[in-house]
Amino acid sequence: MKFFISTLLLGAFSTAALASSASDWSNIMQPSKSGDMAQSIGKYDGGCVSGAVTLPMDGTGYQVMRLSRKRYFGHPDLIHFIENFGHAVSDQKLGTLLIGDLGQPRGGPTLSGHRSHQTGLDVDIWFSLPAIAATRKLDINERETLSANSMLISQSDAIDEKQWTAQHEKVLEAASRMPEVDRIFVNPSIKRLLCMRKTPHDWLRKIRPWWKHDDHFHVRLKCPGGSDHCTSQAPLPEDDGCDASLDYWFSAEAKKPKVPSPKPKAPRLPPLCDSVLNEN
Numbered sequence: 573m574k575f576f577i578s579t580l581l582l583g584a585f586s587t588a589a590l591a592s593s594a595s596d597w598s599n600i601m602q603p604s605k606s607g608d609m610a611q612s613i614g615k616y617d618g619g620c621v622s623g624a625v626t627l628p629m630d631g632t633g634y635q636v637m638r639l640s641r642k643r644y645f646g647h648p649d650l651i652h653f654i655e656n657f658g659h660a661v662s663d664q665k666l667g668t669l670l671i672g673d674l675g676q677p678r679g680g681p682t683l684s685g686h687r688s689h690q691t692g693l694d695v696d697i698w699f700s701l702p703a704i705a706a707t708r709k710l711d712i713n714e715r716e717t718l719s720a721n722s723m724l725i726s727q728s729d730a731i732d733e734k735q736w737t738a739q740h741e742k743v744l745e746a747a748s749r750m751p752e753v754d755r756i757f758v759n760p761s762i763k764r765l766l767c768m769r770k771t772p773h774d775w776l777r778k779i780r781p782w783w784k785h786d787d788h789f790h791v792r793l794k795c796p797g798g799s800d801h802c803t804s805q806a807p808l809p810e811d812d813g814c815d816a817s818l819d820y821w822f823s824a825e826a827k828k829p830k831v832p833s834p835k836p837k838a839p840r841l842p843p844l845c846d847s848v849l850n851e852n
């Protein structure tokens with residue numbers, strides 16, 4: 573009888589282990605080992621990463637903000653992307669990138685802030701390019717307290733011309749032209765502004781309008797080579813997205829406040845993520 577009960581209990585535990593929660597993922601402090609190769613597993617908004625690495629807190633052309641959040645982990649390809657992008661921005665003298673969230677040590681759902689960023693392939697980068705960051709490293713306190721400036725005039729769709737500069741457009745173009753970048757999310761007003769420019773538009777294809785994203789842009793990389801269980805997002809349309817489809821974002825429908833769902837659905841992750849979570 574004792575044996576029977578303990579078997580039942582074990583059964584209950586292993587079922588519980590399958591339904592991992594956001595707090596299980598946020599409690600993990602170290603990446604899992606990658607075996608032969610780092611892997612992004614599952615979907616951007618329902619997945620995980622094994623063999624993630626840490627983004628150094630400073631590098632050429634970038635500094636990492638909000639270190640206390642510990643969201644500076646990513647697939648090695650994401651870390652290389654940020655380092656290369658920092659170099660490009662520095663070479664073109666566009667300023668210093670302030671890096672917000674990447675992902676958790678093993679990716680997965682977070683308790684706050686994002687639905688995506690789960691597979692180690694997403695990074696938020698601030699639009700603010702403060703002169704102070706170009707002259708010295710920000711201290712830990714500044715990295716917690718400096719805030720990201722919105723590029724919009726408050727409560728409106730209008731771009732704040734005091735904030736927005738030609739540098740911002742060159743920064744977005746540089747990111748968009750990097751082949752490993754799948755897409756970049758920006759506020760619809762920013763997309764609309766870029767569409768009005770008379771300069772070549774091919775790189776605007778990857779620039780996607782999305783809610784908020786007025787104080788940072790969100791770069792998403794393609795599934796890396798060798799990540800066989802990584803689920804790609806539907807391919808982008810062929811055009812530059814500067815057509816009537818952009819109007820939707822300024823409609824009453826798009827602006828309707830979203831009704832928050834009463835209880836966030838438990839994330840459904842691929843079974844492989846259970847091994848990533850449970851690995852010592």
Ligand SMILES: [Zn+2]
Pocket residue numbers: 686689694695696790
């Ligand atoms: Zn983001």
